[in-house]
Amino acid sequence: MHVDVDKRFAQWYERLTLFRAVRTIVLVAVILVLIAGALERIVEPEVFTSLGLAYWWAVTTVTTVGYGDIVPESPGGRIVGAMLMLLGISLIPTLTSVVVSTLIGKQNRAQQEHLDRQGQEHAAALDRIEARLDQLGADQAGGTKGRG
Secondary structure, three states: OOOOHHHHHHHHHHHHHHHHHHHHHHHHHHHHHHHHHHHHHOOOOOOOOOOOHHHHHHHHOOOOOOOOOOOOOOOOHHHHHHHHHHHHHHHHHHHHHHHHHHHHHHHHHHHHHHHHHHHHHHHHHHHHHHHHHHHHHHHHHHHHHHHO
16 A cells, blocks of 8 residues: 555645644644653563553653653663653654644735735726726717817
8 A cells, every 4th residue: 555645745735724733733742652651661661660650751751841750760761761852852843833834834825816816806907997998088089079
């Protein structure tokens, strides 16, 4: 099964709304928390004594709050923690920036299309006015010749 990434991204982009943008960002954060929490529980079961505790640690880490109430102790656990911290301070803001930029771009394009339509309507109105003025000028010129 081949997935066309460009086509999927184009569909996501066309359907992007503020709600979908927030949902995407939250979904990425939740996936990071679930993966990191599960990995940490597997790597350090003696420190992270429950999956809930591991997920609590992952949430505080990915959000860069880091209460310090529980910390990884083994090198493997610290690697998972470091990866989660780096993703938390880079991936989520980057994704947020891309989404905001996309939404602003869509809004700007919609405004430009509106301005283009208004410009066309104004040009058509000016064409009608000019045609009417030409007609009035021709009528006036014809009326003046007929009187003299």
